Amino acid sequence: MAKSEKISEAVVRRLPIYLRYLSYLQQVGVATVSSQQMGKNLDVNPAQIRKDLSSFGDFGKKGIGYDVNYLVEKIRQILKLNEEIRVALIGAGHLGHAISNYNAHVEDYMRIAAIFDNDPAKCGKVLAGITIQPLEELVETVQRQKIRLAIITVPASAAQSVANLLLEAGIEGILNFAPTTIRADRDVRIHYADVTSSLQSLAYYLT
Amino acid sequence: MAKSEKISEAVVRRLPIYLRYLSYLQQVGVATVSSQQMGKNLDVNPAQIRKDLSSFGDFGKKGIGYDVNYLVEKIRQILKLNEEIRVALIGAGHLGHAISNYNAHVEDYMRIAAIFDNDPAKCGKVLAGITIQPLEELVETVQRQKIRLAIITVPASAAQSVANLLLEAGIEGILNFAPTTIRADRDVRIHYADVTSSLQSLAYYLT
DNA sequence: TAGATTGTTAATCGATTAACAATC
DNA sequence: TAGATTGTTAATCGATTAACAATC
Numbered sequence: 001m002a003k004s005e006k007i008s009e010a011v012v013r014r015l016p017i018y019l020r021y022l023s024y025l026q027q028v029g030v031a032t033v034s035s036q037q038m039g040k041n042l043d044v045n046p047a048q049i050r051k052d053l054s055s056f057g058d059f060g061k062k063g064i065g066y067d068v069n070y071l072v073e074k075i076r077q078i079l080k081l082n083e084e085i086r087v088a089l090i091g092a093g094h095l096g097h098a099i100s101n102y103n104a105h106v107e108d109y110m111r112i113a114a115i116f117d118n119d120p121a122k123c124g125k126v127l128a129g130i131t132i133q134p135l136e137e138l139v140e141t142v143q144r145q146k147i148r149l150a151i152i153t154v155p156a157s158a159a160q161s162v163a164n165l166l167l168e169a170g171i172e173g174i175l176n177f178a179p180t181t182i183r184a185d186r187d188v189r190i191h192y193a194d195v196t197s198s199l200q201s202l203a204y205y206l207t
Numbered sequence: 208m209a210k211s212e213k214i215s216e217a218v219v220r221r222l223p224i225y226l227r228y229l230s231y232l233q234q235v236g237v238a239t240v241s242s243q244q245m246g247k248n249l250d251v252n253p254a255q256i257r258k259d260l261s262s263f264g265d266f267g268k269k270g271i272g273y274d275v276n277y278l279v280e281k282i283r284q285i286l287k288l289n290e291e292i293r294v295a296l297i298g299a300g301h302l303g304h305a306i307s308n309y310n311a312h313v314e315d316y317m318r319i320a321a322i323f324d325n326d327p328a329k330c331g332k333v334l335a336g337i338t339i340q341p342l343e344e345l346v347e348t349v350q351r352q353k354i355r356l357a358i359i360t361v362p363a364s365a366a367q368s369v370a371n372l373l374l375e376a377g378i379e380g381i382l383n384f385a386p387t388t389i390r391a392d393r394d395v396r397i398h399y400a401d402v403t404s405s406l407q408s409l410a411y412y413l414t
Numbered sequence: 415t416a417g418a419t420t421g422t423t424a425a426t427c428g429a430t431t432a433a434c435a436a437t438c
Numbered sequence: 439t440a441g442a443t444t445g446t447t448a449a450t451c452g453a454t455t456a457a458c459a460a461t462c
Contacts, residue, residue, distance in 0.1 A: 020386060050446090200288060
């Protein structure tokens with residue numbers, strides 16, 4: 001049964017991984033899957049998968065496993081991916097290009113709805129079907145378009161000031177690619193995706 | 208004193224964050240820093256910083272704090288960033304462009320030494336000063352140039368076969384941007400940096 | 415000396431995993 | 439029924455934090 005206990009970050013990080021594999025199973029027409037099989041494919045302990053899922057409800061059938069379609073639906077619900085979520089992208093450099101173009105291909109309920117850059121030469125240009133706007137228009141645009149998440153791909157030196165604008169606009173979550181820590185004066189979810197740090201920690205494991 | 212106990216992944220993930228802040232302090236000419244001050248700036252518990260660092264040695268001075276230059280040097284040593292580490296980039300799409308150009312600016316001991324793509328139209332072209340090579344040349348090039356780490360920025364459908372080539376070439380660590388799990392038949396460090404998963408888990412925290 | 419801060423221990427907190435009764 | 443697999447408990451493992459003696 002669904003528990004009222006707090007869901008840990010580790011669980012939330014794994015759900016998208018489960019969802020991805022389940023979507024794949026949908027595509028290849030597999031109707032049912034066991035925690036055993038999922039664990040084998042995703043390198044996750046089957047007991048952990050069962051525990052993760054059971055904290056949201058009884059999704060499986062004893063002796064059978066999980067119905068793929070049903071589980072996809074449930075995980076989408078949990079991750080709030082069953083309604084469109086609008087995302088702002090700030091920084092139309094190489095990384096911003098990569099993300100906006102990539103995103104255009106994903107048949108997801110996440111949609112990049114606005115792109116901002118402080119370079120006047122870029123403003124007015126179109127990227128992945130969206131006209132790049134100056135930072136001055138960020139607060140108003142985010143609020144008007146009900147944008148809830150933001151992806152920061154500006155240089156480290158500009159990340160905090162961009163974050164301040166986003167906070168002012170009422171953003172609910174930030175994915176920060178800039179190699180710097182962001183301080184927030186109110187409750188907001190900030191995730192980090194810094195290539196340099198990832199590479200550096202990888203170097204530690206060199207023999 | 209330096210412990211022989213196993214260093215956890217969590218510690219290794221934090222070291223680059225410490226290093227980044229300490230490098231900043233170097234730049235602005237600060238000679239000494241306390242765990243208190245570091246913690247405040249990086250949103251990390253000061254006790255944790257002290258514990259993390261003390262597992263590698265006695266780097267601080269009681270009553271004083273840490274010498275910034277010395278600590279930078281030590282963390283570089285721990286992360287093996289004091290000798291040049293050559294990196295291969297596979298996938299010269301938008302994301303590959305972003306990373307190779309970004310990397311060109313970093314005065315780091317990590318250097319992208321070779322770039323590969325399976326698109327014949329791209330091979331032979333130059334990106335960030337490096338000529339793009341076909342995948343057929345990957346194994347030989349990686350071994351000859353003593354490349355130890357790799358960044359995968361190909362589509363999910365190609366990621367596993369690229370990883371297989373890298374494993375065959377003897378690569379020691381992989382940073383995978385493709386939205387898929389990679390299976391390895393031998394011991395190799397694989398880190399994931401998947402934008403879609405990061406965004407999806409961010410969505411969970413929407414109110 | 416007095417104040418500050420480390421290194422480290424012990425306590426706490428949280429996450430993972432093994433095991434198994436329930437049951438399809 | 440026999441075999442398979444869930445959901446859940448309890449055990450284990452690991453990571454974080456508070457507290458403080460040591461000492462600069």
